[in-house]
Amino acid sequence: QKEVEQNSGPLSVPEGAIASLNCTYSDRGSQSFFWYRQYSGKSPELIMFIYSNGDKEDGRFTAQLNKASQYVSLLIRDSQPSDSATYLCAVRSNTDKLIFGTGTRLQVFP
Amino acid sequence: GAVVSQHPSWVICKSGTSVKIECRSLDFQATTMFWYRQFPKQSLMLMATSNEGSKATYEQGVEKDKFLINHASLTLSTLTVTSAHPEDSSFYICSGNGRVDFEQYFGPGTRLTVT
Numbered sequence: 001q002k003e004v005e006q007n008s009g010p011l012s013v014p015e016g017a018i019a020s021l022n023c024t025y026s027d028r029g030s031q032s033f034f035w036y037r038q039y040s041g042k043s044p045e046l047i048m049f050i051y052s053n054g055d056k057e058d059g060r061f062t063a064q065l066n067k068a069s070q071y072v073s074l075l076i077r078d079s080q081p082s083d084s085a086t087y088l089c090a091v092r093s094n095t096d097k098l099i100f101g102t103g104t105r106l107q108v109f110p
Numbered sequence: 111g112a113v114v115s116q117h118p119s120w121v122i123c124k125s126g127t128s129v130k131i132e133c134r135s136l137d138f139q140a141t142t143m144f145w146y147r148q149f150p151k152q153s154l155m156l157m158a159t160s161n162e163g164s165k166a167t168y169e170q171g172v173e174k175d176k177f178l179i180n181h182a183s184l185t186l187s188t189l190t191v192t193s194a195h196p197e198d199s200s201f202y203i204c205s206g207n208g209r210v211d212f213e214q215y216f217g218p219g220t221r222l223t224v225t
Contacts, residue, residue: 043203043219096142102153
């Protein structure tokens with residue numbers, strides 16, 4: 001079992017819709033979770049991080065964490081074509097390292 | 111805030127030569143910096159973790175004598191690819207860890223092509 005799992009996609013949503021990206025992790029002791037966005041040919045960009053159960057909102061983005069079920073999700077409201085990218089979920093290991101999933105490719109069509 | 115720069119952004123070199131890539135945290139001090147490699151359409155692969163003033167810790171399968179890492183200060187880490195070969199052609203990305211919750215801020219990456 002991979003440590004951090006994501007559906008590779010692509011996830012296609014129409015402009016203006018809510019995009020829902022999911023991630024599961026295997027280490028029940030994980031404490032911190034991160035979402036990154038990576039455009040093709042570019043490096044990852046931090047969107048937000050979360051470490052408490054529940055929701056955390058930042059603009060059009062909402063991260064949701066459920067430690068009991070070992071999943072973390074990212075909701076993007078009012079999706080725009082410019083949101084089309086690969087979204088990487090990462091979990092902090094018991095060292096400083098982040099364990100990344102393979103990413104979900106999101107396509108927002110007009 | 112939390113800006114990381116890399117230089118050069120792209121480089122082409124001949125097989126057998128060495129290439130140095132610089133990574134700088136511009137507006138924060140990164141006690142730990144990370145070096146990743148990413149091949150086309152593949153996920154990030156962590157190569158090594160470097161802490162200021164100490165030896166880097168390499169991931170399994172990464173040759174430490176080939177990928178030399180130096181973390182001389184809290185704002186500068188360098189990766190030197192020695193005796194580069196075409197199979198070393200890749201996108202190399204560094205990151206520095208922030209202070210809130212070990213979040214990592216990535217540099218823009220360096221695209222290396224070895225001919």
